[in-house]
Amino acid sequence: MINSKIENSKSVVILGAGAWGTALAKLARVNGHQVRLWSRQDSQTLATVLQDADIVLSAISMKGVTDVASLVKSCSLSPQTIFVTATKGLDPQTTRTPSQIWQAEFPDHAVVVLSGPNLSKEIEQELPAATVVASKNTAAAEMVQLVFSSSRFRVYTNPDPVGVELGGTLKNVMAIAAGVCDGLHLGTNAKAALVTRGLTEMVRIGNIFGAKTETFYGLSGLGDLLATCNSPLSRNYQVGYQLASGKTLTEILAALPGTAEGVNTCRVLMQISQQQNIPIPITEQVYRLLEAEVTPQEALDELMLRDIKPEYNL
Ligand SMILES: NC(=O)c1ccc[n+]([C@@H]2O[C@H](COP(=O)([O-])OP(=O)(O)OC[C@H]3O[C@@H](n4cnc5c(N)ncnc54)[C@H](OP(=O)(O)O)[C@@H]3O)[C@@H](O)[C@H]2O)c1
Numbered sequence: 001m002i003n004s005k006i007e008n009s010k011s012v013v014i015l016g017a018g019a020w021g022t023a024l025a026k027l028a029r030v031n032g033h034q035v036r037l038w039s040r041q042d043s044q045t046l047a048t049v050l051q052d053a054d055i056v057l058s059a060i061s062m063k064g065v066t067d068v069a070s071l072v073k074s075c076s077l078s079p080q081t082i083f084v085t086a087t088k089g090l091d092p093q094t095t096r097t098p099s100q101i102w103q104a105e106f107p108d109h110a111v112v113v114l115s116g117p118n119l120s121k122e123i124e125q126e127l128p129a130a131t132v133v134a135s136k137n138t139a140a141a142e143m144v145q146l147v148f149s150s151s152r153f154r155v156y157t158n159p160d161p162v163g164v165e166l167g168g169t170l171k172n173v174m175a176i177a178a179g180v181c182d183g184l185h186l187g188t189n190a191k192a193a194l195v196t197r198g199l200t201e202m203v204r205i206g207n208i209f210g211a212k213t214e215t216f217y218g219l220s221g222l223g224d225l226l227a228t229c230n231s232p233l234s235r236n237y238q239v240g241y242q243l244a245s246g247k248t249l250t251e252i253l254a255a256l257p258g259t260a261e262g263v264n265t266c267r268v269l270m271q272i273s274q275q276q277n278i279p280i281p282i283t284e285q286v287y288r289l290l291e292a293e294v295t296p297q298e299a300l301d302e303l304m305l306r307d308i309k310p311e312y313n314l
């Protein structure tokens, strides 16, 4: 039995009652854990909800992470409480990842990243899926692995939290590009080239953050890239697909259910690319498209007409 190592049920608090927080809450409840979901509309105070929490999991959109982390800091917690972050974004002010924000607020606590090819609608339908929990604190990652693992949700551990986190974050920009590719009916060869070169770009950015290259070839990188770049269930893919049909970003976001983090992430990556002088051509064209500086066709032409070069700089 997967959960036989858990002697007692854990007290799990999930911050953010959106699509992902709700799906994760269901997974932990099915495994017999005491789960409390919190959102800013909650009638209970955060301090009350957090009482006796063994695990605090954040599934807050990137725009709320800094505020919520500082709100949590004002509440009293056991020193053993483990933080889990499931947000896929980057902070526009500091370019930090969510796990870096949580770790800075709680330097003495274990912080675990949860990320993988996990379209919440499929998880809600109890379709099989796999994910990764990553931390410098192996015991904490193994605890979180046990809390969420089941016959329909296979959880792997990994020692590279920032790599796992960036896989899930950076693929959102590529999913916007993939949506454009499909919306323009560019074919299977074009999509394969886009996703593969997108992965190269993700590794390039990840290495700046100190992430390991091999992490990007696992579930949280390539795995999530394949899921998100090929599914109309992805909000980021939908943004790209609808941009290709001629809608404006404002029109698309107004009708989109939930958060498309790739829009903000793309802007943050442009800052990083300028500061670090690293080429991220696909991200740059997605950025120019989101800013309405180019049409989808012009963005495609820019990518196809770049200087020819070796596939790898070996
Ligand atoms: N949905 C998925 O399939 C999926 C899968 C894996 C990872 N993720 C990631 O998980 C995160 C959440 O995604 P989601 O799909 O659950 O989004 P969502 O349905 O839009 O929910 C976002 C949640 O964040 C909260 N929030 C937003 N801004 C906030 C703020 N300033 N202060 C406090 N709370 C705030 C929202 O609270 P209110 O309800 O009060 O607005 C809501 O609970 C994203 O980073 C996403 O990339 C999503």
Ligand SMILES: O=P(O)(O)OC[C@H](O)CO
Binding pocket: 088, 116, 117, 118, 119, 120, 168, 172, 175, 224, 227, 228, 233, 234, 235, 236, 237, 259, 260, 261
């Ligand atoms: O709907 P999206 O584009 O935010 O994608 C959801 C998850 O990140 C897929 O793993």
